[in-house]
Amino acid sequence: MSIxxxxxxxxxxxxxxxxxxFGKETTINVLTxxxxxxxxxxxxxxxxxxxxxxxxxxxxxxxxxxxxRYENPLDSYINFKSLAESSLxxxxxxxxxxxxxxxxxxxxxxxxxxxAPYLLDLRKNLPKEFIEMFNSKVVNETxxxxxxEEDEVVGLPTYLSYEVLYSNTKLLDxxxxxxxxxxxxxxxxxxxxxxxxxxxxxxxxxx
Numbered sequence: 332m333s334i335x336x337x338x339x340x341x342x343x344x345x346x347x348x349x350x351x352x353f354g355k356e357t358t359i360n361v362l363t364x365x366x367x368x369x370x371x372x373x374x375x376x377x378x379x380x381x382x383x384x385x386x387x388x389x390x391x392x393x394x395x396x397x398x399x400r401y402e403n404p405l406d407s408y409i410n411f412k413s414l415a416e417s418s419l420x421x422x423x424x425x426x427x428x429x430x431x432x433x434x435x436x437x438x439x440x441x442x443x444x445x446x447a448p449y450l451l452d453l454r455k456n457l458p459k460e461f462i463e464m465f466n467s468k469v470v471n472e473t474x475x476x477x478x479x480e481e482d483e484v485v486g487l488p489t490y491l492s493y494e495v496l497y498s499n500t501k502l503l504d505x506x507x508x509x510x511x512x513x514x515x516x517x518x519x520x521x522x523x524x525x526x527x528x529x530x531x532x533x534x535x536x537x538x
Contacts, residue, residue: 357392362418363437364399364411374398397433412442419449440473443486447476452483462487502528 374396381394399414401407415436422433438446453462462470465487474486496517498510502524511517528534 359392359394359435360433361394361396361435362415362433363396364401364407408439416445419446423449437489443474444476447485450485452485453487454484
């Protein structure tokens with residue numbers, strides 16, 4: 332199953348579940364984020380696809396997606412974390428007069444533990460068969476949270492990404508250097524080779 336198809340199934344299914352909680356005539360507010368060249372979520376497309384889905388299934392529901400756009404991944408992680416955490420805290424604060432306006436969130440799994448105390452345990456709120464559609468190892472490692480009593484599943488994966496470090500083995504061998512295994516070693520090795528190759532116009536120092 333493709334990433335986009337699995338996301339749409341997840342999106343539609345969870346919204347259908349929310350309608351059972353809040354009633355059939357409602358608007359589901361979704362907070363998500365994206366950044367340049369990685370446009371995972373398209374507001375118009377997703378809202379239109381759900382409108383068609385709702386009409387076909389006789390659901391008096393609409394979806395409002397608020398998409399925060401950032402120029403780079405680091406900003407999206409840090410700034411969106413601050414926004415989402417503040418919103419979730421408001422929803423959990425019974426004394427606050429500011430009602431949380433979002434029903435669904437998408438977020439980086441690096442902040443699962445931050446958001447988890449404010450999120451539903453999906454194992455108790457979604458059919459077991461639906462959760463089992465997803466890779467159990469990925470769910471356990473990225474979407475699970477251990478509270479004082481038990482492990483909870485507080486989210487489901489929509490896509491996976493990987494960070495990779497490439498090494499120029501020819502230059503490493505030339506100067507008898509190994510592939511760096513720490514950040515300090517990476518910096519020192521790059522500085523050393525760049526100094527030795529300072530007359531090489533093809534090399535670019537990204538540090």
